[in-house]
Amino acid sequence: MGARVFALVLAALLTGCGGxxxxxxxxAESPKPGEAEVIAELIxxxxxxSLEARSEAQEDDASxxxxxxxxxxxxxGCLQAEFRVLPDLPEALRVGxxxxxxxxxxxxxxxxxxxxxxxxxxxxxxxxxxxGVPGEKLLGAGDTQDFLLNSHPVLFxxxxxxxRDFVExxxxxxxxxxxxxxxxxxxxxxxxxxEGRQHHASPLSIGYxxxxxxxxxxxxxxxxxxxxxxxxxxxxxxxxLTDGYLRDAMRETLAAGGACYDFMVQTQVDAEAMPIEDxxxxxxxxxxxxxxxxxxxxxxxxxxxxxQMAFCENLAFNPWRSLPEHRPLGGINRARxxxxxxxxxxxxxxxxxxxxxxDGNESF
Numbered sequence: 001m002g003a004r005v006f007a008l009v010l011a012a013l014l015t016g017c018g019g020x021x022x023x024x025x026x027x028a029e030s031p032k033p034g035e036a037e038v039i040a041e042l043i044x045x046x047x048x049x050s051l052e053a054r055s056e057a058q059e060d061d062a063s064x065x066x067x068x069x070x071x072x073x074x075x076x077g078c079l080q081a082e083f084r085v086l087p088d089l090p091e092a093l094r095v096g097x098x099x100x101x102x103x104x105x106x107x108x109x110x111x112x113x114x115x116x117x118x119x120x121x122x123x124x125x126x127x128x129x130x131x132g133v134p135g136e137k138l139l140g141a142g143d144t145q146d147f148l149l150n151s152h153p154v155l156f157x158x159x160x161x162x163x164r165d166f167v168e169x170x171x172x173x174x175x176x177x178x179x180x181x182x183x184x185x186x187x188x189x190x191x192x193x194x195e196g197r198q199h200h201a202s203p204l205s206i207g208y209x210x211x212x213x214x215x216x217x218x219x220x221x222x223x224x225x226x227x228x229x230x231x232x233x234x235x236x237x238x239x240x241l242t243d244g245y246l247r248d249a250m251r252e253t254l255a256a257g258g259a260c261y262d263f264m265v266q267t268q269v270d271a272e273a274m275p276i277e278d279x280x281x282x283x284x285x286x287x288x289x290x291x292x293x294x295x296x297x298x299x300x301x302x303x304x305x306x307x308q309m310a311f312c313e314n315l316a317f318n319p320w321r322s323l324p325e326h327r328p329l330g331g332i333n334r335a336r337x338x339x340x341x342x343x344x345x346x347x348x349x350x351x352x353x354x355x356x357x358x359d360g361n362e363s364f
Contacts (some may be wrong), residue, residue, distance in 0.1 A: 024271035027213075027221035029329055030278075038160045039335045043342045045167040046070045050346070052171065053115070066313075067329055067350040070343055072111035074126040076203050076247040077303040078312035079254070081106040082265065083130050086296045093265065095217035096325030097133055097145060098293050104130040104145075105360035108298065108314055110203035110250065113150075117243035121197040124151040124246075126208040126226060126298075127317045131360035138327060139320035139337065142357045146321045149208035152196035158280035160335040164303045192280060199241065202249035204259040204298070205234035212279050213268065213329040214319070221268040221276060221329055223283055225290060230258035247304075254300050263294035279332045308364035314353050316344035 025032075050070050057064035087101040094100070103149040106128055113123035126149040133145040157163045179190035200206050210224035228234070235253070238245050253259055267288050268274045274283040303312075318340040319328045328336065348355045 024275075025219075026268055026271050027215060027219050027276070027329065029276055029334075031331060031334065032159075032161070032219045035160055035331065035334065036354070038164050041336055042160065042164045042167060042335060043339055045164065045171060046339065046343060049167060049171055050343070057115075059342055067347045068115060069347065072109075072113055072127070073115045075109055075111040075309075075312050076250050078107055078109045078308065078315065079250075079298050079303055080301060081108050081128075081296055081298045083128070084297065086292060086294055088287045088290070089293060092220065092267070093216065093291065093293055095220075096323045097130075104132050106130050107315065107358055107360075107362075108296075109312055109317070110246075112246070118246045119241045119243060121199055123196050124200055124203055124206065125149065126151075126203070127315075129315065129317060129358065131358060132260045135323050137320075138322050138324055139318055139341065140357070143200050143359075144321055144357045145326075146317045146319055147210065147224055148317055149210055149224065150188075151198070151200065151208055152192070152224075153208055153209045153211065154192055154196075155211045155279040155332065156182060156192040156196065158189075158278040158332070160331045162186070162189070163335060165333065189280060199237055200246070201235045201237045202253060203246055204228070204250055204253045205232075212319075212333050213276050214333075215325060215327045215329060216265065216267070216321075217325055222265040223268075225266070226261040226296060227243075227264060227290075229262055229295070231347065232260060251304070254298070256300075256302070259298040259353065261296040261298075262292045263296055264290040265293050266290050276330045279330065293353075305364045311358075311364065313360065314348065314351075314355060315358070316340075316348070316355060318344070 043334045050067050054064065054067050082103050084104045085098050085101050089098060109127040111125045111127070112118070113125065116122065128147040128149070130145045131143060133143050137145070157166055166175065169175065179193070198272055205228055207225060207227045213221045213223050216222045217276040235249055242248070265287070268283065269288045273287060275281050318336065319327045319333055320337040322328065344355070
């Protein structure tokens with residue numbers, strides 16, 4: 001090989017191996033090759049897991065014929081609420097449904113991540129469905145907009161691949177193998193599970209986070225959160241704990257007057273420190289503090305009739321049921337679009353449910 005050719009080959013190798021990658025842009029996604037195949041595998045695995053969970057339930061109760069949600073199957077209840085966009089928001093936040101102050105009726109489902117009794121530590125969920133939101137949605141027809149929040153700032157799986165591997169490992173052996181496998185450990189993720197699973201005094205007294213990012217207009221990414229309004233006292237954890245104490249706590253709070261949340265956004269200001277594609281990373285509030293954009297008012301109400309509990313069981317949520325200005329970002333959200341739609345259809349089909357989105361005029 002001549003000296004000139006050798007120099008060209010060496011330069012090409014050095015450029016390929018050691019060249020600097022272009023800086024990440026704010027609100028920019030970077031999906032990996034083969035992601036569609038990973039999501040298809042994930043859908044098949046979660047359907048299998050749902051049927052396996054039903055079979056296990058039937059071993060204890062022969063009448064347990066329903067297919068439950070793969071995630072957050074046990075609800076404390078669904079509550080009527082008002083979601084009120086605040087006036088005088090900064091210009092950068094006046095986007096989409098936050099463009100002007102107005103109120104939307106809402107249904108909010110409070111649930112636990114697993115089907116176990118409340119005596120077990122767990123993650124909790126707050127799924128919000130707004131009605132009367134005008135405009136074409138990214139998924140589905142109608143005027144509803146969904147927000148999905150969890151009781152810990154981050155997820156214990158950061159990518160679709162890890163989500164797929166966790167479900168597959170859980171089916172084949174045991175969930176602990178995913179975290180503690182010496183050949184492919186997930187120690188950080190194990191720490192998130194240990195920290196995030198808690199006994200919570202009440203579904204209405206804790207904070208909830210979206211964990212994943214969303215657009216807020218062109219080129220701006222945010223995460224969402226809902227925090228109890230300041231000055232609202234939280235109940236103490238009961239002693240002893242009972243299998244249904246979370247529903248009991250919610251009933252007591254609503255009988256005494258109601259509940260209130262501030263709905264917040266946190267803007268991405270550093271694409272490296274505040275990644276789009278890794279849902280295990282919490283965005284630093286020192287870089288970007290939370291800002292309130294709406295107030296959620298949950299009035300005193302009853303919620304435990306058989307018809308309302310059935311309505312709560314059948315509700316379907318998907319973060320892609322959204323205005324384009326609030327498009328979900330990142331791999332976990334890209335997986336959720338097909339996954340949540342497929343699982344809702346699978347669950348409703350197996351349970352003989354004909355599903356329609358609520359309009360806010362429901363009464364029970």
